Amino acid sequence: MAMNEQGARILIVDDEPQIRKLLRVTLQAYRFVIHEAATGEEGLQQAALVRPDLILLDLGLPDLPGLEVLSRIREWSLAPIIVLTAKDREEDKIVALDGGADDYVTKPFSMGELVARIRVALRHAASQSINEPVLTFGALTIDLIHRVVELNGERVKLTPTEYDLLKLLAVSAGKVVTQRHLLQQVWGDQHSESDSHYLRVYIGHLRKKLEADSTQPQFILTEPGVGYRFRSRD
CATH class of the missing domain: 3.40.50.2300 (Response regulator)
Structure with missing residues (x-):
C-alpha cells in the first residue's frame, strides 16, 4: 500500500x-x-x-x-x-x-x-492536488501542455476530438465517466445519451490507435451501459 x-x-x-x-x-x-x-x-x-x-x-x-x-x-x-x-x-x-x-x-x-x-x-x-503536465500510463504518455500523445516513445496522431476524449478519460483515470458526461464535455450540451453512437465510434478509433488488441483493451475499459473507465496508474 x-x-x-x-x-x-x-x-x-x-x-x-x-x-x-x-x-x-x-x-x-x-x-x-x-x-x-x-x-x-x-x-x-x-x-x-x-x-x-x-x-x-x-x-x-x-x-x-x-x-x-x-x-x-x-x-x-x-x-x-x-x-x-x-x-x-x-x-x-x-x-x-x-x-x-x-x-x-x-x-x-x-x-x-x-x-x-x-x-x-x-x-x-x-x-488532483498535484500539477502534472504529463500523465504516464505504462508505455503511454500524454503531454497536457503540448497536447502530444506518445506510445512506446512514438507520437500518436489524434484528431482534436480524439485528443479531447482521451484527455477527459485520462485525467479521471480509475474513475467511471458516464456516457452523458463525456458527450456533454466533448461535443457540447446539445448532445445526450441518445447520441452514444458518437462515443462508440471515437472510442473505437482511440482503441485502434492505442491498444495492442482493441478487442481486449488495456487503457480504455467499458462499463456496460454506464460509461468508460481509463486504467489507473500503478
Missing part, C-alpha cells in the same frame, strides 16, 4: 450492522481508520465532523435517499465517494456518478475488488 493511503480516514454510511462490521474489520486490517454512520443524517454529521478521506455510501438508507446524502456532501466536500448499492439498474449507477460519486460497487461485492477501488480513488484524489 502506498504511504499516502495508510491511515486514511474512511466513513462508512450503511444501515446494515453486519455490512458495517465486515467493512470495518477488513479495512482496519489494511490500516485504514474507520468511522461509521447508520443513517443519512448521521452520515452527514460524521462527514462534517471527521472530514474523511473517502466515503463508502449505501444508497438504501432508512431516513434519507442516498442520492440526497451524496448531493449534500458534494456541496462542500471533494472527498472520493464510492456508492454501495443493491440496485443493479444502470440508470441508478449513472445518476449516482453524475451526482458526484467517484465509483460504485454492487452488493454483494468482493472485498478484494472494493479495497482495490478504494486505493484507486485515494490515489486519484491525491493526484
